[in-house]
Amino acid sequence: MESKSLRFLFSFVAIAFLLLLTWTHLLHAPPPDLTTLIDCATNSHWCTSKNRFQSKQEQPTVTKEPGASTFDRVRRRRHESAVPRHPLDPLTVQEFNKVRSILSSHALFKSSNNYASHSVVLEEPDKDLVRQWEKGQPLFPRIASVVARANGVSHVLSVNLETDEVNVLNTVPPTGYPTMTIEDMTSSIWAPLSNAKFNRTIMDRGVNLDDLACLPISLGWFGKKEENRRLIKVQCYSMKDTVNFYMRPIEGLTVLLDMDTKEVVEISDTGRAIPIPKAANTDYRFSEQKKLQQELNLLNPISIEQPKGPSFVIEDEHLVKWANWEFHLKPDPRAGVVISRAKVRDLDGEVMRDVMYKGFTSELFVPYMDPTDAWYFKTYMDAGEYGFGLQAMPLDPLNDCPRNAYYMDGVFAAGDGVPYVRSNMICVFESYAGDIGWRHAESPITGMEIKEVRPKVTLVVRMAASVANYDYIVDWEFQTDGLIRVKVGLSGILMVKGSEYDNMNQVEENLFGTLLSENVIGVIHDHFITFYLDMDIDGSDNSFVQLNIKRQDTSPGESPRKSYLKVVRNVAKTEKDAQIQLKLYEPSEFHVINPTKKTRVGNPVGYKVVPAGTAASLLDHDDPPQRRGAFTNNQIWVTPYNRSEQWAGGLFVYQSQGDDTLAVWSERDRPIENKDIVVWYTLGFHHIPCQEDFPIMPTVSSSFDLKPVNFFESNPILRTPPNVEKDLPVCRDAASA
Amino acid sequence: MESKSLRFLFSFVAIAFLLLLTWTHLLHAPPPDLTTLIDCATNSHWCTSKNRFQSKQEQPTVTKEPGASTFDRVRRRRHESAVPRHPLDPLTVQEFNKVRSILSSHALFKSSNNYASHSVVLEEPDKDLVRQWEKGQPLFPRIASVVARANGVSHVLSVNLETDEVNVLNTVPPTGYPTMTIEDMTSSIWAPLSNAKFNRTIMDRGVNLDDLACLPISLGWFGKKEENRRLIKVQCYSMKDTVNFYMRPIEGLTVLLDMDTKEVVEISDTGRAIPIPKAANTDYRFSEQKKLQQELNLLNPISIEQPKGPSFVIEDEHLVKWANWEFHLKPDPRAGVVISRAKVRDLDGEVMRDVMYKGFTSELFVPYMDPTDAWYFKTYMDAGEYGFGLQAMPLDPLNDCPRNAYYMDGVFAAGDGVPYVRSNMICVFESYAGDIGWRHAESPITGMEIKEVRPKVTLVVRMAASVANYDYIVDWEFQTDGLIRVKVGLSGILMVKGSEYDNMNQVEENLFGTLLSENVIGVIHDHFITFYLDMDIDGSDNSFVQLNIKRQDTSPGESPRKSYLKVVRNVAKTEKDAQIQLKLYEPSEFHVINPTKKTRVGNPVGYKVVPAGTAASLLDHDDPPQRRGAFTNNQIWVTPYNRSEQWAGGLFVYQSQGDDTLAVWSERDRPIENKDIVVWYTLGFHHIPCQEDFPIMPTVSSSFDLKPVNFFESNPILRTPPNVEKDLPVCRDAASA
CATH class of the missing domain: 3.10.450.40 (Nuclear Transport Factor 2; Chain: A,)
Incomplete structure (x- = not known):
């Protein structure tokens, strides 16, 4: 004692x-000396101004230079000297420092002794301006959007970096607090x-x-x-x-x-x-596993190889160009990854066509299913409470992403406004899993000698956020056929509950979960990840069309068939027409179309939202957590574009009362036909833990797709060549090299 | 004229x-001279006895010899001399010829002048015998199961290849005809x-x-x-x-x-x-695309490389061993691919544990949604009518499967009973897409220096069947964490309808589909693929448990929460308890457990069926096509094992009236608790064609999983090492090699 x-x-x-x-x-x-800029490198401690240390590592940039070797393609730059080159580029180190300097002399803060900067990000220029901007044109005035607290009050500010002007905005929500620092x-x-x-x-x-x-x-x-x-x-x-x-x-x-x-x-x-619970069998690190006398799960080395280098370029640090795609990519402290201005090249010619103005993880909702004292409140909203991007740690090269990946850093402001670097926060790579883009072989029936097959290669943008125990892997996967797959993987470690039980034969009560090991209960929970998808199909004014697939009974004598399925098109006029709960037995397709543009044969051009495996929230709509997470009441919502409506749980989610959610906005039932519209899609998982999740969980994934539907006149990958042996890499085993 | x-x-x-x-x-x-054995090689004409030609190509076999080069690992063998080595091995060339010889002198056929052999396959020995058999023991008597027609009558026969005895079975169904030759x-x-x-x-x-x-x-x-x-x-x-x-x-x-x-x-x-409709823009072949003046969609070469060779071996031509898995793999003329005796190694030690006795594509159902004269009857059942395996053409190396794939041939009997070889019908390869098996990084919150990530490598078994226009790609994907993913990809060419219209502005009627090009309508249709899954979780007697996830409202004062989700376990007693229609708002997990075996902490060991994106049949249950395809009335069914119940649409599907389907069997409502049970899962797609599907369709995929749930005591891939640079291949661009 x-x-x-x-x-x-x-x-x-x-x-x-x-x-x-x-x-x-x-x-x-x-103001910090630039040499003290924090670099949250691989295996660093957490990245705040209290943990700053000297930049150890500089960042490579990939550019495509024909004939250049892998090493030639790597250029080094310093974040310290970065300048913005695109209207959507994130704030630079110099800009963060300028914001800090401007605010330090602002009336609200200069005499505050408990100032904290909760969010400092670029205030994006008006959408119309960005849409019209072209490379080579001057940038618009750079403005920082700041959320800060001083003397116990939250402020939302707009800081003009050209004029040093600070606008204190009256957009502070009625309840809730900013994302924690x-x-x-x-x-x-x-x-x-x-x-x-x-x-x-x-x-x-x-x-x-x-x-x-x-x-x-x-x-x-x-x-x-x-x-x-x-x-x-x-x-x-x-x-x-x-x-x-x-x-x-x-x-x-x-x-x-x-x-x-x-x-x-x-x-x-x-x-x-x-x-x-005991410590035995809980350590998952390889260093510990190696010490055990058991056999390792060894496989022969396997790798995705591209000796001629990747087929993408990243221009000006943020503009990704690959195959028929281009998009702006940036890290964000709250959303994690933001994809902007995604455009795809038309079938022939050089025209890049708008697909999505902006897409990102808007909010997460993770309610645990245990109403007892130490558990009932666990109803996390990871983006708005913890910062999904703030929790995105440096990716592990060779394991988080394959060897052919390129890495992008995040530069964020710490609680005192000082910028720091989260290195390798995002990776970009081409993936080939051995899958087939399209194929046809003639069968023995026709006997024609035809076998045409095209391999499927995709471009993946990935981040992995570790919100304490849980790890979320978010992939934006671009396909050459115009499809965008958004995939979320769950791994990491369960949030478990201690228990007196060490065997189920002792249990007669509801455990609220599964006994995973002696005295360890994995509590049942849900995960919902809501995506903001500002679709712009060939322009910003679009409509949302539900194609209901309905059974049509035939009339007597009409046909030997009694029934068939037909499609009934319903154009959503207002928001409530587009509050969608998916039903297997009342299926629909969900199209975002441009009502003013048609294909050669007269179909409206569009993209469809294609759900895959998902889960719905079943909590009482009046339960406080579900009020706050009401954006999960439907799987799909459509709202008119409103630049203040980006965060499905509200701007201030922490301790919010649910008065600023997507559900509240949508209830206004605004017109959405032939308007600039935003689609919201929620991916869901019910998680009943099992022993395989102990002590760390194998990844579980789910996804949804944004898929062209009469967007192209015909198959956009008809002109993809097949693989031929002479083009493929020549590889040796490393040991023999 | x-x-x-x-x-x-x-x-x-x-x-x-x-x-x-x-x-x-x-x-x-x-009886044919062995030298005339048909080899349906790459780009061959169809493979029937009328198209026989000389074997051009011999087949490689992969064995794992440490240090052996890729070429050393390739051994050549002749199908002509193949002998069975496992009780489940398919019939050999010699056995096919023996069947033919035995039947040629049988009373039913010897004077028939229109005999046709519709199916000649191994009659698998009793499950109990196979389960007890071990390598080295003698095989059981080899018996061929034959479906043949003579003088307009269908016969089901059992031909004993040791005794030459022929049993004429009385298992001919009341309606329907055998699979077409x-x-x-x-x-x-x-x-x-x-x-x-x-x-x-x-x-x-x-x-x-x-x-x-x-x-x-x-x-x-x-x-x-x-x-x-x-x-x-x-x-x-x-x-x-x-x-x-x-x-x-x-x-x-x-x-x-x-x-x-x-x-x-x-x-x-x-x-x-x-x-x-015009021919313009319909030819999809690369040779034709190259002739056009447009740019090709070129990407830098990308490949999955394994210079030390694959990590799997295939023993005795059919027994696949990879990582912690082993299973028997064989081609089948009706099912395509049959996976048998799938076992996974327990966490420590060498014990191989039963997971699935047999799994295969049992039937397909593809109703088109047009009730008019030339279309109403298009309600294909591709396995039972056309032979899903018969239509599986040779895979295209480098494109249908990656470069590191091994290929397996099918040997089937033609209509006259003569065997022929369908070369490269199945491929087996390890896939690595850059995905993550599991990961955890400690976040800035705890500040611990931990980042542990493991790459995800899987083993894929693939075939692609071209049922006239459509191409189905079926993957059985094995994961080291014990999960089996069954994935179906749809590609190939639409079945389209000619139309007077060349623009939608002329159309006022229901087209039953989408105008894809001038005068071409892609007719709406569904695809259902029903899998037979004879799960044997640690033995053959299992139970099917539905874990209903239900909202539980709290009592007043019990908790600040109004609601949470709890799990209600329902063990299916009889078949009707296990007729499952999936509902997003009434979710469940579906476990196959061994009720007599528990984990250390007392959970029943099991696997769960995990649906992903799917579609349900909405046709009238009394519509003749739906009566025949009634096995799609539910997404999941469970039946007691019955060796005669393998084909969900019935043994004789062609022109059948639906009196021998899974729905009819299940209606008997037999006990299924703690019995040898078979799970049936139906994967579905609604397909509203779009212009991107013209003239050939980019692949659309869906899948479901069989996933261990309290089967292992803990995470089975904890001992997987991370990738390290020094182990990875050293590759050069082919041009520089």
């Missing part, structure tokens, strides 16, 4: 010092240590404070108790004998914290009887 | 001669030319008889008119100026033919006013 108390005292002092350091090291620090999260997890009761219960449970690992858990909103102050819940784990502390919950212990003051508001301590 | 008449006369004489030759060249021909199809398409009225209308429409291409179309069953004789409908196309005759229908002309006598029963000629 003596030694524990001492250790606690030491921890407390250390943490108090850290917090002090943090709070004094904010706005009024001098990384500093909010990291400081919260240590704050309970300043509470003696907390430390006592930890020690009483036999956990050394040194072994403590805590998580900052957004607490949703459940009524008055959660209003008028920024709150967070902290739950802790033992990391003794494993890095996979997630599997060792200190069950039932929940600390309610004021996120601004770090004051402990309430400690709920209900699970003292529940043992902390 | 003069020259046309002459040409017609010549054609008629030629065809009559061919038919004569065919009919006289059947059973009583001497290739000879049935090829002879039918020429038969109308013996009818002057037919030739006259062809010529009247301005089509040279030389340019005629006709298709044999199964006519379903719509009542008395289609009973008591084998009938077929023939429709024709003009192949003038294009190989893609499918796009040039001679619309409305349907010839009803007696398939046995080749007598023209009826000619329906309703579409004389409809022009034949």
